[in-house]
Amino acid sequence: MLFSSVLLVSALQVCTALKVYQGAMDPNVLTWTTAAEYCDKQAMRLCTHTEICANNDPPVIGVLTGDNWVPIGDQYNDWTQVGRSKLCYRHIEHYGQPSWGLSGCDGGSCPYKKIILCCAGVKLDGEYTTYDTARSYCLERGQDLCKYEEICPDGQLDLVNVISGDHWAPIRDLYNNWVEIGDSHGRTCYNHVAQHGFPTWGTTTGECSPWNTDENPCPHKGYVICCPSSDPETLPGPFPYNIYHFILEPTMTWDSARSFCKAQPGRDLCSSDQICPHGIPLLTGVLQGDNWTPIIDSNLQGVHDWVEIGNDAAEARYARRVCYTHFEHYGATAWGDNNTGCGPWSDSQGVCKVKRHVFCCSQKSKQICA
Structure with a gap:
């Protein structure tokens, strides 16, 4: 990845009442956009001018020597000075948007930009x-x-x-x-x-x-x-095992849903027993309408299976099928491995709205509490 090769410093916490994290990047790579992307990777955002220079006091990271500009989240391609030269100036207010804020340095070294400040929230x-x-x-x-x-x-x-x-x-x-x-x-x-x-x-x-x-x-x-979260798969949660609910695009398939879960350390798709330990979807309750979620249950045929977590009250014959597994009651799904529509179950725009929900479970703890 780009960021791992260009970061000089990462996640240095500045000890203030507001938690600010400082990183550094090669000036030839650092732009307002790459800085914003860096903060987003940390589940944070670019700090604002006020967060860096509250009441034009010295910056939260202290006063640096020389000319040092940091990108800020107030406006696109805006920067704040944290060096002794024109301390706490906002670039847009005094000079407009800098040309170097969205590009490299034309072969130069750009010593005046290398620091990124990310804030939570x-x-x-x-x-x-x-x-x-x-x-x-x-x-x-x-x-x-x-x-x-x-x-x-x-x-x-x-x-x-x-x-x-x-x-x-x-x-x-x-x-x-x-x-x-x-x-x-x-x-x-x-x-x-x-x-x-x-x-x-x-x-x-x-x-x-x-x-x-x-x-x-x-x-x-x-x-x-x-x-x-240093060990997300074993963090205590409000349920007998760690189960996480996501809403994905209705174009997802069983395979893409499983890949999504397995990309998270220690997790995989949940089983039907984990989602419905007592005949009711544990995490969401019964959803309105026809809603199926992929499950990891095994069967001799090796078919990708799904479980019903909704209740289509409009049709009485479907009222009691909450927590039904699709393969047991209807066989293999025609739409479960298809990333387009789902025939008569699609909406008026042809979107397969019966599959949007995905549950990922920690595979370290599969027991069900009574």
């Missing part, structure tokens, strides 16, 4: 952010959602700055639990389950009535804070 599209998609974002980057105590030790916000307004971030302690990282009504660090119960908007996409506005259908969610 990524903002995703709130309308489509759920507890599951947020956790997927972290896991795909080798981390996991933070626990409450990692974000708010002793009830004080630590990993990110307080955001103006009402903003909730999902936490790993309990499925569909969230923590307030905004300043709305003085409730920063409120634990949602403890204060209000499980949020109905935490596992759904679309508008979040009555909190939606004309500009934003879900203005209070979208922030995701990830924490390092």
